[in-house]
Amino acid sequence: MIDILIIGAGVAGMAAAEHLAAAGYRPRLIDKADGPGGRCATRRVAADREAAWFDYGAQYFTARDDGFRALIDSDLDAGRLIRWSPEIASAEQAAGTWLLTPSPDDRERLIGPRGLNLWVRQRLQAAGLRFDTGRRVQRISRDGHDGNRWQVESEHGAVEHADMVVLTPPAAQAAALLGDHARRIDALTNADTALSACHSVVVRAPALAECQAIFFKSGRLSWAADNTHKAGGRGEMHLWTLHSDANFSQAHVETPTAELADALIAEFAAATAQRSDRMEIVGTHRWRYARPGAGAPDADDLCWIDTRAGLAIAGDWLAGGRVEGAWLSGRAVVRRLIAAHALD
Template sequence: MKMHVAIVGAGMSGLSCASQLVRSGHTVALYDKGRGPGGRMSTRRMATPLGDAHFDHGAQYFTVRDPAFMAQVARWSASGVAAPWPAAGTGAWVGVPTMNAVIKDMADQHDVTFGWHVRGLVRREDRWFLTGETAAGERLQAGPFDAVVVSLPPEQASAIVALHDLSLAATALAARSQPCWTGMFAFAERLPSRQDTVREAGLISWAARNGAKPGRKGPETWVVQASPHWSTQHIEDTVEQVTAALLAALSEALEETLPEPVTASAHRWRYAMSTGSNLGALWSAQSKIGVCGDWLLGPRVENAWISGRTLATRMMAREREEVA
């Protein structure tokens, strides 16, 4: 039986699940509260006196181990939307010309509605409906659907499924995400440091010269990500406070007095990384609700892709069993 499936969250795991379902003949509609493709592989664009600056302020790169994901990355490479980035280490890849290019490539193949914040699920006559609102506050409903997939961080996933499947919600509640404050800085001139990346320096977990990645254009840009511990301690600080702290930390790490940035900001990822589990994905044949995401395997981009694919496989296997 072919299903009409709603997927909440159009990041890597949701889109991977959608691709696998569509290849098997199912119909999929995705909904995401963001303004465009990206999720935690988002790219931020900022206007500066020197032109637009772009910052990969989420995932900085991805690695490849799984053979199926390797084949996917090879396709991205062949189409020019991904390339190796040796500065991040052997086997590191990035989207081109921005990190979210691979997500955009996947989203372009599906029916995705952006700017649609799903708040809950409604069950009527054995079918699912989504309820939510736009960024402007307009209340919306979508459906009916045969099944729903929730591709969100565990804290957000549990809130959506709790009224309908306590088992799924309990598993999500047991997971915990770590926050991450990310600073974004553009400069009028290239910083003289020979370093393109910084790892584990003071409060910095990772920093990178964004323009050093393949295919990047525009002014000199740096992304600075604070450690989970520091981010947790300063989770409610203002953007101004965090921006100043991360700029000072970058100056110390590079051992340079930095010029005044032409633009500077910070983004708070409340749900940046999780410790992961060995569950892969969650699927309930009774409620017809599935959950996927990197938190069900581990904090790597590849794991998000595998989780979505795993969920789709489980959904289709159960459907075949029921038909038989």
């Protein structure tokens, strides 16, 4: 049977692996992170599994495609996902004053009951799929002994081979792994600008009676969400995730997030009429590749494949961003490979 290696155990890698498994294949997944999930990223404030948690990457997702909808409905039934229905507000600065106004909608927002990364892990485990985390790939090249296979080199000298490689990291990282081979891939022409940055800061701050999530229309922030509300928790102090605005993020892409945290917290405090000295930083993270950027391909592309070479590329950046886009991209890879008889 053809040996398939998927690099990246986020949602795109999960979708590709599940569809391959359903077709009778046994793909392997590797990821540089400590666990699967990709930008469905969750941390806990302590090692205890029951400790308070926060999503610091994707905050929630939606489901519109019929195939994705069916998967989501099964996960809702199984308890792997739940619906989150926060009170939403909109924040905008005008004449030096912040206006915080209700902004209700009827959108279905889906989250994990203990964080979104656990949703990805549970789906991989339920499918019996093998994933190996903590493996940072450094180079992908043609096997010097067998030009029909790929050689994947990881740090510390680990080397493995595969008949087919499915790459799901961000475009710039995929291009770096492929080296000179990336120049022959149209989808990677604008790899450096396919995705833009986002700074994420998590703070312990007072709960807000009027809202549990905020869309920012101006300033340094784009989003704030109450993770404690997601988890059904109560109390005076909650864990809030703050995401910076795209323009601010790109202007400070090389600045460590910890150095920007105070400015982002001060803006959150001003918009919500609170005191920043009552807020405590819990965590920071710079997502260098977070949102679709100026160089993102047409969302209709969904994925890129060279069936003769045994190489495929998937990811949300090929499908308009969002969690659902990542899943659609991973599914599209497998559908096209099977249609081309590339998996015979």
